[in-house]
Amino acid sequence: MTRRARLWVLTAGLLGTAALFAAACLRMPPFGGTWHPYGDRAVQAALLQRTANTVSSVNFDQRAFDTLGEESILFAAVLGTVVLLRRTSGERRVTPQPASVPPAVRRYAIAVLPLALLIGLYVVAHGQLSPGGGFQGGVVVATALHLLYVGVDYRALERVRPVGLYELADGVGEGAYVVLGAAGLLAGSAYLANILPLGTFNTLSSGGTVPLLNAAVGMEVASAVVVLLARFLAQALEIVDEKEEGRERGERRKRE
Amino acid sequence: MREALDDALVVASLLFVAAAATAAVLTRDPARQAVVLSLLGLGLALLFTVLQAPDVALSQLAVGSAVTPLMILLTVREVRRRKRRE
Amino acid sequence: MTVLPYLVAGWIFLAGVHGLATSRHLVHAVGCLAVTQSATYVLLLAVGYRRGGTAPVFSDTPPGTPVVDPVVQALALTDVVVGATVTALLLALVVQTRKRHGTVDPDELSGLKG
């Protein structure tokens, strides 16, 4: 299609969709209403399960199967990225040049790194109590490690990041979620049933299986994000095309 | 009074998000778009907080403030690196 | 005010789609897809909001306080994860597109026609 034709089709579609959606909005219940039947039931169920953070109760207990699917999506995406960004034949690894970073930035990165890790672990651990949980904390942990890349050097990051180990942890995290779910079946209840003692409301050990599932997710997410970023970093910094590299070397020699 | 204030915060963040989304679409250069997307992420986190969803705000912050920009910029860098060589 | 949040969600969706369809750079297109998706977060959370309610987290507020709908929050969380993973995967494909096709302009990709 020519650009003009595409624009016509697009405009017609957008106008149609806009009209439909606007008509639907006018029939929506007014914003901020009090009628939330599922939400109210979920709050009651969460209190009965002694989980202070209802969102975590929904995520890891009431609708834990959704989270299993969600973690599998993340897992699949990381696996897919590893496959898609693999080093192909005709490509070679090079050692990236060290970067020059102002010393203040370097000091900041090294000082904040442990603190950021701590904050990440705190967010994971308090998932069933306060806002946060495995996903959020896991991403913070992974980001914290990459402070070494942005603040120090790629090689510093590589030293704390044996990718194979993180791939293993990724698999273990996903596997742990699946197996914890199966424990419910073995205990004679349903898959992903909350079979552990519920503990005392508003303490770190409350909520039965919620903290365990939460920890499994945290582990998977942290390692998944590390593996994911490792592939992108390797593509941008390490992997070069042999043909292009040869051409470049030739040019350099000519100049010299 | 309190409800009016809540509404004002919601409206302000909604407009911020709508503006940031529009700006992100209109910024055609991907590296600069990444900056606007980062602001969209921050705006969304703010909107989620005033909609009383701190859990979602936290995950939006975690994903949108560093990880997504890092992926986008690394991609842009890879794309440009090859462009320069040709 | 009663429909503004829904309309904003619709606007974001359409704006993102417009950018996606007219994009001249695949990385920009991926960004536009992320914008499109943020419409779904906004809509979900707007649907679950309750005026005067607070977050459904009872660690620092007594049970019985009116709270907003926790279910949509759980859905939005899942949605955020989906968005991040799709972005990552598409960016990976863009990197390979650049290598194999030598371009990231959708107008210049011509391997599959008819």
Add this chain to the structure above:
Amino acid sequence: MNGWLVAAAVLVVAGLGPSLWGAARGGAGRRVVAQNAATLLLCLVFLLLAQGYGRPSYVDLALVTSVLGPAGTLVFVRLLGDEIDAPPPGLRLLTPLVAVGTPATLVPLCIATGPGRALLKLLVVGALLVAGGLVTSRALRHA
């Protein structure tokens, strides 16, 4: 009348709005500066909201922002390095913003909170904000 929420609303309209304006136009350097200002402002807004809503657990948002915000800015500085015109326009505003905005928000909050674990959290956030703000503006200047 909830002064904290009013202050938050003012910061959103008068602070985040202009940041978006700054980030949406112009060169890369100016945009990154605006992004950095936005993370700082957002962190302050989170603190005010936590106090205004009477929900101490919302402080976690500010805590995470105070770490990830500067990290995000450093990502931009690192990977956009050659595009950022040194010193980027607007950079001069950044240091006063950190130096004035952070204490102006944190001191009243600390007074309202009173001694305890919550105060410690606030102080950590404040320290991270100041350190992050100073380091990012240094990094931007040398980009």
Add this chain to the structure above:
Amino acid sequence: MVDRLLPLIVVVPLLGAAVLVGAGRRMPRLAAETVACACAAASAALACAALAGPATAVSWVGDWRPRDGVSVGIVLVGDRLGLGLAALASVLIVAVLTYSWRYFEEPPRGHAGAFPALVLLFQAGMCGFALTGDLFDAFVFFELMGVVGYALTGYHVEEARPVQGALAFGFVNSLGGYATLMGIALLYARTGELGMAQIGRRLDAAPGHDALVAAAFVLVVTGLLVKAAAVPFHFWLPDAHAVAPTPVCLVLSGVMVETGVYGVARVHATVFGGPGGIPADGTRRVLVVLGVVSALTGAVMCWQQRHIKRLLAFSTVGHTGLFLVGVGLLTPEGLSGTCLYVLGHAGAKAALFACTGILLARLGSVDERELHGRGRDIRGIGLLFALGGLALAGLPPFGTGLGKAVVEEQAAWLPALFGLVSALTGGAALRVAARVFLGAGERGHDERETAGGGEKEPETAGGEEEPETVGGEGEPETAGGEEEPETAGGEEEPETGHRIRLPPPPMVSVAVALLAGALAVGTVPALAEATAAASFAFLDHAGYAAAVLDGRATGGQPGHGGEWWTWSGAVLGLLSAALAVVLAAAAVVGLVPSRGWSAPLRRLHSGHIGDYVAWTMAGIGLLSLLTLW
């Protein structure tokens, strides 16, 4: 007991994938492939065992059983059709894993388990989507299917086209998924529920249809129709299926596209089928109109292809259109006929792809003209390919023929449509078989000469004897602009790494088994009976809700003996098969008119992501018009 084990159908492949990734670096290839096969087979066995069990298995994950008809949990519903689809998907996955046993060249170092792990995740996505009774959960598994699908499609990153096809797949499918999620949010706003049965009941409690329900319907169905590749949402499919690794094509064409149709049917039956939903006329109009257009577009485009995988992909578009028509009739007979058709089609289409994979592995090309006569020494494969083509054309007693016959009895105009589409798609496959395996007809330059002077067909691969010399480095031979839009198949790389001499036994046996399956669907009366009862129960809007929420089991309805071959149906099947043979013969001897007339339609398939997105939005507009009329 079956009830409780239902989640394991989804979970076992997930566990397998986790093991493969966790131990991937240390695992030898043989072990990885064995683990994958075992997990897929275990899941398939579970699905089949559940099919043999009581009428509808209902499993509340986490034991959150409903109280007073409402629950906070997620339900998995193993009714006949859902379980049947899960079983079909699992069996095809086992076929794929067997087929690709040592098929690929050495996998990337340290990633021996990556391909089987992705395939297992794909299986989990499809099974979860088939079994779930919760709308949001369906979205989650929809996305899982999508994410794995993009990665598998782009698996051959060394080549140019797979990457582009995967991108188109990714963008359009994600967009469709987000539209679905918007629709789910609208439904949640109206009903405050996420379970399909619960949403349906809430909608029925306040009958009367308005714009909100209509918009929710349109948006939810958009994502599903994107997956089902209905026109104008179909553009991604030929791009993706033509370039994905051949084993993956087996699943993509054989069952993933059909899950989209299943999703539409499921959502209609459980959510929008009641008095508070969308009037039956509206749904019927939407599905039948889109189905007819898709069927015709797919059939015409299929006939025009020379890239064999792309040809088969377009035939999938055509057949999915027929499925949509069958489902869109909203009668139990239409649905049960469609089910048989889907089963037969899965066998036939997967077998055709399996044969194409053997061609690619042996001859290094999937281009019809380039392969002309070069398949003479593997006539056995040619026979299989021709049988697959005849099955597509609806030859009795293949399952496709039975399904087609059952649906055709529903309305007087259906035989014409079904006959035409089956004949065109089957005829295209037969044409390929005749040219490649018998060397019949000219080498294929005839069409260019008859195309007239104005249009020049850029063609370089046709004259090359050794495809490797062009492979990889050669620019795609299609030029843009106003020239003939066409995708040739010459520059594909053999996926086996080196050319194989003889077709390896696993590949051939998979193709044979798949065809045998397609034959069995049309020859085992018990299957047709079961399908008829299952379809009747499937469309029971209130019965589904009662079974899920009140625990009142709905058994198979008595008095629905099931449809079986009739004389007219068999004759119609023979006719369409004969027409396919005639068309193929006419094409081989050069009696078919020039292809210039179809150029505008082919030009629409531009490979441009912006175009595809624009069409998707136009499709949403079209759906709203058809729904609201």
